[in-house]
Amino acid sequence: MSKKAFQRIYTQLTAITKATVTLEAEGVSNDELAVVNGRLAQVVKIKDKNITLQVFGGTEDIPTNAEVVFYGEPPTLNVSDELAGRFFNAYGEPIDGGPAVEGEKRQIGGPSVNPYRRRQPSELIPTGIAGIDLNNTLVSGQKIPFFADPDQPYNQVMSMVALRADVDKIILGGMGLTNDDYLFFRNQFESAGALHKIISFVNTTDQPPVERLLIPDMALTAAEYFAVDKNEKVLVLLTDMTLYADALSIVSNRMDQIPSKDSMPGSLYSDLAKIYEKAVQLPDGGSITIIAVTTLNDGDITHAIPDNTGYITEGQLFLRADPDSGKVIIDPFRSLSRLKQLVQNKKTREDHSAVMNTSVRLYADAANAKTKLENGFDLSDYDLRCLNYAKEYATRLLAIDVNIPINEMLDTAWELFAKYFSKAETGLKEALIKKYWKE
């Protein structure tokens, strides 16, 4: 960022921590940007003349006589159609060698949509993955994360979902992406010939962690431009939100805030909600759908990050390796799409929700049978049938490498019901059985 005329310049810091610096200055406003020794910083606390700045690039080797220049405004992004197809860093500066984007300058992290102006999400986003379409159907305007251990292929699944989804723009917000994953996304988008509808804001692992805090707001400001101003359908991918939350805790810790659960700041819920709640179905047809990734420690969803996320998002997609089928599946027990009933049986076949519930319930019976087996008990005939069903269900429907239309998913499920169970055992409504049962 270049210097402008009439900027206020200070050269005397009174305190430095790992993430913040403090100085005496006047006429400074809350949330305002500044540059400290060439690094971008933002005002986070004002006490009389004492101004505390959060330095995004970290404070290593910043001296007490560092030059501090205030910009007089919060972080901004230039928005226009020129954003499409471009790659940016956390500050919204191009990293693809292209020119700076010309356009209207907008403050990032802007106001919320009036809930009364929202519309109820009602458009199905098919992905071809039965673990999603059949059991946890996605709807445009929804916000939903993948919950996955770090060794799961979440970025691959996410890029697959993004490229199959029928949307106008895909905006990637990468936080703490490894360089390999960054290049993976780039290659995927390029080889799918989709670059023209993709915009990326990326912070890689070799860049300072506090910078990540800007990524979601940058990505969502761009998203709001296309969704609100251009009435486009926008899909925002945020990976990995756990690393974002970690950056939040670093800053709050340096500011001597009292931590709550798992050393996260007490405001974690509000901080995450501000991001996820940008997902919206607008009255004029535009929408923002957010698919995020929250990495877990060994499947622990009681940790503050996944826990708060779960309360904010409209469900979660739980990735896990299934030893029986040898595939990565979308766990039907722990996964949930809260908006699925807005499209199931309405935008999909009438038997959708019944088939979904029954197939999952039978899969649960199989889990019980498995426990019995592990404890060394004899299995009943029903148990054995459940186990066989489970294996086929996991392979043909739950696995993430499935790519079929929804009606075929439903037909496959009916086929499995007939293969392994009696009509009464499924407990399905008679009307549906009459119509769809595969003798």
Added chain:
Amino acid sequence: MQTTGKVIGIISNLVTVKVDGPVAQNEICYIELGGVRLMAEVIKVTGDIASVQVYESTRGLQPGCHVVFEGYMLEVSLGPGLLSSNFDGLQNNLATMNGVFLTRGEYTKPLDEEKLWDYTPIATVGQKVEAADWLGEVKEGWLPHKIMVPFSMEGEYTVNTVVPAGQYKINDTIAVLTDANGEDHNITMVQRWPVKVAIGGYVEKPRPFKVMETGVRIIDTLNPIAEGGTGFIPGPFGCGKTVLQHALAEQADADVIIMAACGERANEVVEIFTEFPELRDRRTGRSLMERTTIICNTSNMPVAAREASVYTAMTIGEYYRAMGMKVLLLADSTSRWAQALREMSNRLEELPGQDGFPVDLSAIISSFYSRAGIVKLRNGAYGSITFIGTVSPAGGNLKEPVTESTKKAARCFYALSQNRADKKRYPAVGPVDSYSKYLEYPEIEEFLDEKIEKGWVEKVTRTKYIIRKGKDAYEQINILGDDGVPIAYHEQYWKSELIDFVILQQDAFDAIDASTPLERQKFMLDLLLDICEKEFNFDNFEQCMTFFKNLINLCRQMNYSEFKSEAFNNYLAELKKEIEHE
């Protein structure tokens, strides 16, 4: 003279102000920033420094900004037009706001001041009246909305003049009251009241003595909530809290529904905005929205207003209660409110209590719950607020401060269980952990004796016993194996499964099953208890399992059929044949 001040410090939405005169705790002030006025509330005063929580984003705020103190606490306007409105936590009407985005510093009038209401006087000239006495009535939708002597008026007044029946706006004078000193007071249809103070004006607050029907079997049959009672629903995310709350809002036997969406998802509120106008009230056939007020402070709206939203909702509830109405107040979720308190307490650098929550959390929660209840009005009528709050315990662990504090305050506990949700057994209310203290009230037992049948509570107790025994048997079977236990254990287990599948589980998305009237609940419970009391002689456990699975299937088909319809009766006949056959 108004007190004013200057901003001297800012951390997020906590702003410190140096003041030039007296300020009161909880007083409202406005911070002026480049043409907009940001509303804030005083939460701490030290010397001439007031700490205020700002109800808006503080972006761009600078030291030196001018602050004006208003001399009153956060208030709401009470009058016709509250129902079918959608407010934010500070009672701004969301529908009349401009633009797609919420604009900072834009405050809208809560009530329509131009609308004409059909007014009929109740009080007569010369009548002696006190605060909360009814002066007249307007039809708000189909509900008789009483215009009352303002709650803030102390002492006795004489009705001096009343306007004749006719059409009036809310700010028109509809009566003149004369106080003991001969001074006249003009009364309009609207009054203001501070949200953090409970509205009084009633004679007594008896123990709850009636059950509020909800149509949700696991509540009505097993753990009924009293009219004017309190309950809470704790549960991990994804366990169906929201679906259950919406079911209650749609089906409960209440005149007025107030929903406080406190720090929750905006799309859930949109669902109410979209569906409630379409849904029909079962008793009147009118749109549900006509009797509903939504107070909406979603999770991305300013944190400080979150706390205000539950108080705003309660105050509106108390206003309708004073008209003799049955109010159901739902707050989702009280944990978000507690978190808002925590964020503030943290910024104020107060010594934290457990998990960083303020130390007086428990007191705040119990004083809030105590504002619910059934009351006897001065004219002998009864009004009530039944309050059900949800709690979102961190990590689904119920041993956390908000759940524990709420447990002390609420009388009904509907614990949502992750285990049941995983098995898709909805509503996922745990049958063993949940309770209703009202079942122990002799008043309630008497009421149920009369309303359903004599000895009903004993039947409920028996049902719970069967469920508990079934759980024990299940554990034994799991430890010892199917063949390792007597067949009687299997029978015990499957009897509890029968009750689980037919009574406890309920399909909230099925047109018929979603809501079950008490009469039908009694019919099904009687049917199942009859079966459970029979001793069967099965040869082996598989026969037992097959038999009960068949019964479960038939009973579920009954649940999906119109009560006592031909299909229903056919399934019933088939069921009876199966049982005789065994």
